[in-house]
Amino acid sequence: IDTDIMQTSQKKSNPKRLSVERIYQKKTQLEHILLRPDSYIGSVEPVTQQMWVYDVDVGLNCRDVTFVPGLYKIFDEILVNAADNKQRDKSMSCIKVNIDVENNTISVWNNGKGIPVVEHKVEKVYVPALIFGQLLTSSNYDDEQKKVTGGRNGYGAKLCNIFSTKFTVETACKESRKTFKQTWYDNMGRAGDTNIKAFDGEEFTCITFKFIHAVVFCISGWQTHRLRG
Template sequence: MACIDKESRSPCSSAASNAGETPRGRILLRPQDYIGSIEKCTRKIWVAEVSSFTHRAVTYVPGLYKIFDEVLIYAADNKQSDPSMDSLRVEIDVHQGLISIYYNGKGVPIELHPEKGLYLPEMTFSHLSSHEEISGWLSNCYEEQTGRRNSYGVKLANLFSTEFAVETVDSRREKKFKQGVNWTRITFKPDLAKFCMTHLDDDVIALMKKRVVDVGGFLGVTGQVVFNGATLLQFRNFRDYALCYTRSVSKNTKRKISCVYHRVNGSLEVCVAPSQGTFQQVSFVNKFATTEGGTHVDFVSHQIAYRVAKCCNERLQLQVEESEVKKHLFIIVNLVMENPSFNSLARDALTSPHESFVLCCEISDDFVKHIVNCIASTLFPWDSSKRTKALKRRG
């Protein structure tokens, strides 16, 4: 087992004297370019409370949320390099301001870099300057993990924490302090002063829990996800996860909301439900939550709205504009793609051109028909009898 702790390698002392001259100094000087804003903001966003999702106003610091997310997705991505991974546990100690994320399966090999003379875990979690050079070496040891590409990733959590420790067991190489199965635990204490905070409040915890539930949706039945000692509901698949949103809307509106799911291919999954009169989206790219949407959401929503409007106009003789259809869509998109581009290192919105994923976005006719049925009551509320006849006439 290899252990890495922060101890004397404090980023702050280095940045103070060399601000802007080193990667560490540049990040600390302009944190908004790497983790998002370090000031509190209030947005209406989905969070997890008790046993359901809630869409409400949340006050939080995007930068703090992002460093937590980097560690969480780093842990979840281990499933790609080791399919035997079946456990992920997140513990948040509010009183100590301490966050711990544990996962099993093989982690970073405990090997010395042939040129640097440093252990790979230390380079992976601590050395910003080794970001590029270590990636090639690690790719020879295990499959490159999608979530960490083109970013300092988990190292940002180290940089913005007063404490950061990694414990990892490499049973294959038998380089550890005690025998056991492969596992890794990352424990860190965010430097709350950098985020103008004194403690981890309820809004932050609800937002972090939501992201842990998201990961449960990606792992499905193959992984047990635990949050603060409580085992979260295991989702059979992404569709099962998406139903959490429609159940929440149904609860708030006092009416049953249906959801239509379509797995376009191995790279794209789409769920569609009726919105409350304005377009809504929840989307992910390589497990990262693209809260501001992006080109994948634009492309998928355009395809759906265009096809639904065409179906209504040509086959059902129910005249409707594409823009009107979009207002009644609540879409949930899960996209996996190579080398995505984002609006910033915070990854709030995908900016990759349509051409990079257009081939995986063919919407089937059956899916369009199901969407028409799903949103018909909100799209055409004015005449239920005419709507019913038109839908039956479609065949």
């Protein structure tokens, strides 16, 4: 009986050891971003901070606002891209933001210069697909050029693509005389077909994304705030 007790005790004190493969793991960059989102977009938990907001009833006021920094970050990446286009095209005059609360979908449209709808000769992919669908691509890598736009590390809008279940890029370019449309699915894991058409009209770029809701961003609904810019 004593022997049985000792053997049982030894089993409890020596749990099954994890394999080397289980202890030491390598992830792809895409997997790492999804596994450790806080390293790239900030917290995915709701936080409450005092901020200046505009309320219809009382106007501009400072009060507590609850939001998710990570969700704010991916939206901001797309909005900054649209605003940056003003630096490239002084004739740009409009940015439109549409938020579909029921479908967790946001679109950002601007009437500035379109993205070149041409194939990148080195990467063998259309430029819009390169800059929105592949990590570590950027137009700001040349450190000798004066920086007047946001983003320089090659993540930017791709983070929004990665944290979305559906991400669509549309652009029209006068110089290329073409329009481009492509949709990515499942956290940038799957790219739809590229749609290229002849074009002779006004330039624009529109990004539409359906972000991961409660799966990553710990929110159960929307709160409406107009933040002071």
